[in-house]
Every structure is written in structure tokens, then in C-alpha cells.
Amino acid sequence: MNYTERLESIQGELPFDYWLEYDSGASEDDEEGIFYALIDRLIALGEDGKVEDKIAAIQTLVLALNDLAADAKSLFEPDDCDDILDIIDEIAVAAGLDISIYGEGGSIADQWRKW
Numbered sequence: 001m002n003y004t005e006r007l008e009s010i011q012g013e014l015p016f017d018y019w020l021e022y023d024s025g026a027s028e029d030d031e032e033g034i035f036y037a038l039i040d041r042l043i044a045l046g047e048d049g050k051v052e053d054k055i056a057a058i059q060t061l062v063l064a065l066n067d068l069a070a071d072a073k074s075l076f077e078p079d080d081c082d083d084i085l086d087i088i089d090e091i092a093v094a095a096g097l098d099i100s101i102y103g104e105g106g107s108i109a110d111q112w113r114k115w
Contacts, residue, residue, distance in 0.1 A: 003047035069115035
């Protein structure tokens, strides 16, 4: 499976119903497009894209999730948080990032997340 196919396969298997409907007008702030926006950005950067740009794309997603979580009393159930972190890490690995060097042994998202 090539780079784009790896990322698109994750996009096709997102487990969160409220993130599955893709709205082409969705922004990073829109929960319906938030993961799609990240994957689309990573695909656009390409397999040989700069690591810093890929990290910035993931950071944008996590910061947007922080904003969504701050605006909702209980946007994420505790189990959802673990699932979300696993998905973010899966996306990072598919994008060619070595997640073991980020997040101090946890998720790559841990360095920015507040939920």
C-alpha cells in the first residue's frame, strides 16, 4: 500500500459517527471535517513532505480538538480519548512519522492536548 492509500484507508475507517460525514466546506474547527482535513493535508504534503509540516498538521488537529472540547462539557467520553489518541498515532505512523520520539512515550498528541 502506498502513502496515499495508507492514509485514505484510515480515513475510510474512522470509528466516530459524527466525524464520518465529509463536508467539503468543513474547516479545521468543524468536527465533521477535522480528521478528514488532517489526512487531506498529509496527503497533499506527500510522503517526502517535511516532518515539521506533518507535525504542524497534527498539532492543528489537536488544537482544534482542544477548542471543541473546551466548548462542550463532555465532547469526549474517557474511552473516546484513548481511541482518538490511537487514531492520531495511526495517522502519524501512516504519514511516515516515528511517534516514539514524540509525546514522551505516550501519544504524539500528548504534547498539545488538553482533554
